[in-house]
Amino acid sequence: MADVVVQQGTVARTATRRRSGLQKALKRKSTAAFLMTLPLILLIACLVLYPALYSVHLATLNKSMARFVGFGNFEFLFKRDTFWLVVRQSCIFAISAVILKALIGFIVAHFVHNVPANKQRKWRGMLLVPWVIPPAMSTLAWLWLFDPSYSAFNYTLSFFGIGPIPWTGDAMWARFSVILVNVWYGAPFFMIMYLAALKSVPEQLYEAAAIDGANWWQRIWYVTLPMMRNIIAITTLFSLIVTFANFDIVRILTAGGPLDHTHIFATWAFRVGIEGSDIPLGASVSLFMVPILAVAAVFILRDVNKRGNEA
Numbered sequence: 001m002a003d004v005v006v007q008q009g010t011v012a013r014t015a016t017r018r019r020s021g022l023q024k025a026l027k028r029k030s031t032a033a034f035l036m037t038l039p040l041i042l043l044i045a046c047l048v049l050y051p052a053l054y055s056v057h058l059a060t061l062n063k064s065m066a067r068f069v070g071f072g073n074f075e076f077l078f079k080r081d082t083f084w085l086v087v088r089q090s091c092i093f094a095i096s097a098v099i100l101k102a103l104i105g106f107i108v109a110h111f112v113h114n115v116p117a118n119k120q121r122k123w124r125g126m127l128l129v130p131w132v133i134p135p136a137m138s139t140l141a142w143l144w145l146f147d148p149s150y151s152a153f154n155y156t157l158s159f160f161g162i163g164p165i166p167w168t169g170d171a172m173w174a175r176f177s178v179i180l181v182n183v184w185y186g187a188p189f190f191m192i193m194y195l196a197a198l199k200s201v202p203e204q205l206y207e208a209a210a211i212d213g214a215n216w217w218q219r220i221w222y223v224t225l226p227m228m229r230n231i232i233a234i235t236t237l238f239s240l241i242v243t244f245a246n247f248d249i250v251r252i253l254t255a256g257g258p259l260d261h262t263h264i265f266a267t268w269a270f271r272v273g274i275e276g277s278d279i280p281l282g283a284s285v286s287l288f289m290v291p292i293l294a295v296a297a298v299f300i301l302r303d304v305n306k307r308g309n310e311a
Contacts, residue, residue, distance in 0.1 A: 058283040090289075098239050102232070104190070108187070108191045112191070128192060142181045178262055244289055245265070265285060266286070
């Protein structure tokens with residue numbers, strides 16, 4: 001009996017030493033990995049933190065960048081009606097575009113997911129084309145489609161007795177046009193992310209739901225969405241940040257017109273900062289995106305962490 005107890009103690013000590021050795025090896029590997037990535041981390045910090053801090057510094061200077069004015073630029077912006085128009089348009093543009101991209105991406109991802117496996121590669125390749133093409137290049141093609149003189153859309157609608165529509169000449173249609181182009185460009189990103197998430201959902205859950213009598217909508221609501229909610233939240237946050245900072249689509253398609261009715265933060269910051277030769281004021285406009293996106297990030301990431309703790 002004593003020999004058995006001694007043998008068990010020896011086995012336990014050996015297992016403990018193995019676990020401690022494994023933990024030390026993992027720590028060494030993580031340290032080595034950190035040291036190997038440290039140059040890249042420093043490079044990213046220099047390319048991101050320095051411009052961000054410098055823009056904060058610029059926002060506290062006067063137009064000639066020779067005198068410190070504190071929050072004077074922000075006080076000046078708050079008194080301008082155009083600034084609040086830009087805030088409202090940026091929120092409408094970003095929120096509506098992200099919702100439409102998420103909805104279309106979800107529908108298309110389900111369509112591709114149900115396509116036979118041997119044909120999915122072809123469909124994925126075709127549907128990713130809008131996202132692969134540089135936005136400036138594709139927006140030029142859309143500009144031709146919206147052209148007031150020889151619009152391909154208006155030419156097609158004329159056969160049905162509709163039009164002509166002032167795509168970029170009317171405020172409402174101009175907003176619709178920039179949102180449409182942004183959705184066309186960004187929906188494939190949602191599609192490929194949601195498709196990857198769909199493939200990770202176990203088929204057994206759908207089979208169990210079908211046995212319980214769930215229809216297709218109930219399977220989506222009670223199985224698919226709960227399993228995809230974290231990737232939906234992260235993708236939505238990423239797209240919201242990118243959409244808020246969008247510049248090329250609005251700049252090429254409408255240049256903020258007509259009468260500043262399609263300006264968003266990035267394009268109006270360029271207008272007042274570069275074209276208006278008031279770089280501190282332009283920096284102040286761009287910095288106003290930070291609190292809006294920070295609130296959205298905290299709200300979404302807090303929800304993701306809550307779901308993770310529940311799981």
